[in-house]
Amino acid sequence: MAFRFQNFFLLGGRRVSRVAPNHPITTMSQLHLSMATVNSTFAELSLADRVALYLPHVIYSSPLPPQFVAAALTVVSATALVIAGSYATVSQPKTAEDPCDDTESPLWDVTDRDDCPLYFTCADDISGVDSDVLGAKSVAALVVAAAAALKALDYVLRHFGVSVLRFLNYYVVAVTLFSGTVTLQWFLGVLSRNVAYACGLPGNSSFFFGRLRLSVAREDRLPLGMAEDMDEQKLDAELGDFQAYEHWMRRHNGVRVLRPQQSHRTTSVVVDGRLAVAFPAAVALSALFYAHNAQLSSYGLPRLNWLINNAVAGVLAVCGCRQIRAGTFRTASLLLAALFVYDVYFVFGSTAMEAVAAGVDAPLRLVFPQRPAALLSWAQAQSCTFKDLDGPATILGLGDIVVPSVLSSLCLRYDIAQFYRQRAPLAFHRLRSVGTPVYFCASVAAYAAAVGTTIAASQWSRRGQPALLYIVPMMGGAILGTAWWRGETEGLAAYSEEMVPYEGATEDATEGSAGGCLQDGASVQAGTIYEFDDNETDDTYVIEDDTADDEDTDDNDTDNDTDTDDNTNLGLEIHTLLLDLMG
Secondary structure, three states, rough: OEEEEEEEEEEEEEEOOOOOOOOOOOHHHOOOOOHHHOOEEEHHHHHEEEEEEOOOOOOOOOOOOOOHHHHHHHHHHHHHHHHHHHHHHOOOOOEOOOOHHHOOOOOOOOOOOOOOOOOOOOHHHHOOOOOOOOOHHHHHHHHHHHHHHHHHHHHHHHOHHHHHHHHHHHHHHHHHHHHHHHHHHHHHHHHHHHHHHOOOOOOOHHOOOOEEEEEEOOOOOOOOOOOOHHHHHHHHHHHHHHHHHHHHHHHOOOOOOOOOOHHHHHEEEEEEEEHHHHHHHHHHHHHHHHHHHOOOOOOOOOOOOOOHHHHHHHHHHHHHHHHHHEHHHHHHHHHHHHHHHHHHHHOOOOOHHHHHHHOOOOEEEEEEEEOOOOOOHHHOOOEEHEEEEHEEEEEEEEEEHHHHHHHHHHHHHHHHHHHHHHOOOOOOOOOOOOOOOOHHHHHHHHHHHHHHHHHHHHHHHHEEEOHHHHHHHHHHHHHHHHHHHOOHHHHHHHEOOOOOOOOOOOOOEEOOOOOOOOOOOOOOOOOOOOOOOOOOOOOOEOOOOOOOOOOOOHHHOOOOOHHHHHHHHHHHHHHHHHHHHOO
């Protein structure tokens, strides 16, 4: 997670040349776009490689000093990923009302409830409360796992060579499919939501991407083939009287109209049109990475194309930011402090990170080329070889993006929670402006300054620098300084997104209902994971309230009298218990 120079890494005062993969050099007669070598001319390279080689000649053609351009490119790219990763973690806070209570608002969007831990939709949500939130034990395990993985990679490189690590690139191919799909779905949601709202289109994001619920059910009565719910009102209009038609066909032809029984449904999956765009794009990105990787394919160049590397690294970083969340500032501070020590030790006190950085060519860092020795035009570059055009580069590890985003994303969610707490009761909408997120802006500004300081220190000392050495104290100082200046240090320390553990059935289930608004720093009680449905006559608990047009009205299906009686008895028992508790 250190900032370094690539192609000749300036680490510890020593030049460490990159380890080239063991691939035979292809003869000139066998050259193809996918079989280019370091001796191939510019015209013989693939389009992606030509763009990657020539782009630095365009970037550094400005009158600005090349050191400033290189630093700005790194700082802007890293900061943009931190901002994107932070916003990718935003969901409804505890202090906001249910967005589906305000569906008439022009701000309402079908994605408002997405990725929100306040709505349980399956048994795993109930059994795995806070499973996606970092705790103290998770922080310790994460740091130990990172150190063990680094040592293991170092051992493999020293004893078996870089070719053994091709499995790491296979892993990246697979992970890119998932990370790319998740990241691109989120991006398409943001884009479609804001474009539709700005243009006044109905439904906001659903105008572009409709949402479907696909259900899986056990079925022993219906024959193989398609079975669908029939619109009997439409059939009445076409046939005059559908029930009379059904009776006639049964009596005279022995035909029965079979209807799917939704009461037997076991699982439902909700998808929308974004998946049809995001998944093919993720497949294409994985294929590009595979085709331009010398350890996986016949690609003859010694290094991964830096544009493809950064595209893969970008989706991995944003997806990593979404997956790693801290529920309190105490946990986030503990994580950054532990990785601060880890980063400093492995850069200055060990050669493991140096060896891994030099030997592993995988998109686990951002890569930015430095200024070429001579700036060429496109026509002048045609006669040059890859070796002539290739040059040094600077790199920034993804850990220096994902780890700080844990703190910056928590600041953003805190700002949003404060906004809704001060205006309660107010329904959460992703399109609602929350003003200037003060703590988030302070953390991002400190991060950008810290990355710039890391680059300056690296160029001044001519050796690799642990980026977290500068990022952690600068971000922590900016956040604490902002809290002190605003007089909110206690509120910041008390803020928690963690759930209060369930303590038994004797607790009043009416406290902190999902529609309620909690004070800052409070946690959701057990009752908040459920909602009363006004349409239910037996006062049973339901996981999620049904909308007016929901078709699942057969939860109390008349075909199953036993289940109906049991549900009614259970509802009466709960109703009696609530009356006793309130009386």
